[in-house]
Structures are given as C-alpha cells and as structure tokens.
Amino acid sequence: MSETDNDFITNQHHLLDYLYNFHTEMSTQLDSLIMIAVKNRGWSELLEEKLHGFINFLNEDFKKYLKIEDDVLYMAMMKQISTLDHFLLLLKQEHAELLDLSQSLIEEYVSCKQFGEKSARLVCLLKQFCYSFSEHAWKENHALYPLAKQVLSLDELDQHYQMAVKTKPQDSCLQNYNDTIA
Numbered sequence: 001m002s003e004t005d006n007d008f009i010t011n012q013h014h015l016l017d018y019l020y021n022f023h024t025e026m027s028t029q030l031d032s033l034i035m036i037a038v039k040n041r042g043w044s045e046l047l048e049e050k051l052h053g054f055i056n057f058l059n060e061d062f063k064k065y066l067k068i069e070d071d072v073l074y075m076a077m078m079k080q081i082s083t084l085d086h087f088l089l090l091l092k093q094e095h096a097e098l099l100d101l102s103q104s105l106i107e108e109y110v111s112c113k114q115f116g117e118k119s120a121r122l123v124c125l126l127k128q129f130c131y132s133f134s135e136h137a138w139k140e141n142h143a144l145y146p147l148a149k150q151v152l153s154l155d156e157l158d159q160h161y162q163m164a165v166k167t168k169p170q171d172s173c174l175q176n177y178n179d180t181i182a
C-alpha cells in the first residue's frame, strides 16, 4: 500500500473505509486463489475448498458490496454532483460485468467439480475477474471515494452508513471466508 493510500484510509469516514478495505481484501484473496489455482496441476481437495469459499464470498459479501455502492453511495453522489452521471454509469456497468463474470466463474466451478478436473477456462475466468476488479477498484479508490469525502458531509455519510450497515455483510461472514481461503 502506498503512502497516499495510507493517508487516504486513515482520514476518511467508516463507510468509505469499509468499501476501501473490501477492495483490498478482495484483491488479496483473489491473488492468493489464483496462485493456488495455477500451482495445482489438476483438481484437488485444496483447490475445491478454496474455490468453494470464494464462491460463497461472491454469492454473499460481494453482492452486498455491489448493493451498498449502487443503492447508497452512488445515489448519494448523484444527488450532489449531477455531472457525475456518466462516471457513475460506467462504474455501475463494471459492477454488472463483474457480476456476469462471477456467475460464469460459479458455473465453471460447478462443472470442474462435477468432472473432477481443473479447466483452463476456470483459471482464465479467475484472472479476468481479478484484472477487471482491480481496474474498477482503482477508479473508486483514487477518484470516487476522495470525491465522496469532499462532497458528502459527515452527517450525510453517517446516515448513508446506517443504511449501508443493514446490507453490510457481518464481520464473521468475511472472517469465515478469510479462514477458508487462508
């Protein structure tokens, strides 16, 4: 993590802090999973276990992350800066593409598990998801979140955070995933 990232993360509201940390956690876990998927020559219990944990994470935590941004943060930003609509539309499209990719990944995982074989497509999908997510997270970390910090007041962010925590995955859920993937 760069010094700039450190400055940013220690001086922001907990809603943005949560989203920023989610990006970091997702990228770290994806890197770890890809390394295991590439190193394993074929299908193995270890690979299946790690993928199973990741699929659960996609089905729960990742979908909640998308919902928090789409329904809470993006809406709040749109009200403040109407000219952001093109940028926010782009980010929403990226969310939709990531969701499509995650669905393809889940289907490929089911197929691999059924036949007991690791497919090249599975590894490609993991790498593609990782690349697309990193690109998306960079835009939000370096453009959207700093802007949100400027234009949304602490009171507003508090209100939005209260809305967000209703959909935020429980810490234990993320921890379970971390335990599985570690």
Ligand SMILES: [Fe+2]
Residues within 6 Å of the ligand: 069, 091, 095, 136, 140
């Ligand atoms: Fe996002």
